[in-house]
Amino acid sequence: MSKAYVFTGNGGPEVEALVDQDKPVPGPGELLVAVRAAGVNPVDWKLRTGYTRPGSVPQSFPTVFGSEAAGVVEAIGPDVEGFAAGDEVFGSPLTGGYAEHTLLPVAVTAHKPAGLSFTDAAVLPVAAATAYDGMRQLGLAPGATLLVTGAGGGVGSAAVQLAHHAGVKVIGAASAAKKEFVESLGAVHVESGAGFAARARAANPGGIDAVFDLVGGDTLREAAQLLADPATLISAGGKQLVAELGGAPVERARTAAVLREVADLVVAGALRTHVTRTWPLAGAGEALRAVEEGHALGKTVIEVTA
Known part of the structure; x- marks a missing residue:
């Protein structure tokens, strides 16, 4: 048997539980991995509430939380090359x-570099890779000015660094409580909330060349007003709205190659994971509450004992 933290239906924290379940069996192109660490992301609790990704299959219950993990291969399925127990x-x-x-x-799995801990590797597939994909999509030249909304979160902090x-x-743009953290990443901090666009404009009178939005809603609408060209507006926080505003959602590559590139940036010191x-x-429920309630700074990780 194998322990897992699941949600047994759609709803709030009351549908969460730590359970024993059968160890999964790898199929073609799959690896059975003994998990050492798993990243915690906002999408985890959103899926519990009933949110569905475009094109995804209907949820079945119980569903195990978590969309990124690092660990050790225990077994390989048929037609797997390049990996071993x-x-x-x-x-x-x-x-x-x-x-x-x-x-x-295997299509979205990479070998962990020796210089990268399991804890740091576990936060790369969603947050860091999303930031990497977004920055590649924008293709900004050195000297350009970028506004990142939600700069104190997992994706935001990675985007700032990249x-x-x-x-x-x-x-x-982040809360006042995250000012020191955002500035430590190399950004000019402006306080989020109503009127933040005016504060961003004042912080850089020369204008904003692009926006990487991670919040959506009114924040995205306000940020869009800063741009002369809406084509330089991307969002991972409001995919439908950003299209209505003339921008585009972040185009996710979701490949092993991107994971390797992001891991190399961490090992080289160009990107810090900021697991805080x-x-x-x-304690998975507590970890999830910290992210769900917006109290987490940087990245949150569940570490599974070897």
Whole structure:
């Protein structure tokens, strides 16, 4: 048997539970992985409430939480090449990351570099890879100015660092409590909330060249007003709205190649994961509450004992 943190239906925290379940069996192109660490993301609790990704299959219950994980390969399924039992890997799980065991598809799984911890590797497939994809989509030249909304979160903090590394000037919108953190990433902090666009404009009178939005809603609408060309507006927080405003959703690559590139950036010191809090699997509910209630700074990770 294998322990996993699941939701047994759509709803609030009352549908969550730590359960024992059968160890999953890898199919073609899949790896059975003993999980060492799993990243915690807002999409985890959103899926519990009934949110569905475009094109996804209907949920079946119980569903294991978690969309990114790192661990050690225990077994390989048919038609798998390039992986073997004992390999240290990270990627996007098919059967949830908040568990002692999960299945990873080889198409979105990479070998973990020796210089990267399981804890740091576990936060790369969603947050860091989304930031990487977004920055590649924008294709900003050195010297351009980028506004990142939600700059204190997992994706936002990675986007700020990647932009800064590329020579792009970054304005980071985040709460006042995250000012020091955002500035430590290399951004000029502006306080989020109503009127933040005016504060961003004042922080860079020369204008904003692009916006990487991670909040959606009114924040996205206000940020869009800063741009002369809406084509330089992308969002991972309001996919339908950003299209209505003339921008585009972040185009996710979701490939092993991107995971390898992001991991190399971390090992080289160009990108820090900023894991600020870890919980054991038994504390998965607490970890999820911290992210759901917006109290988490940087990245939150569930560490599973080997």
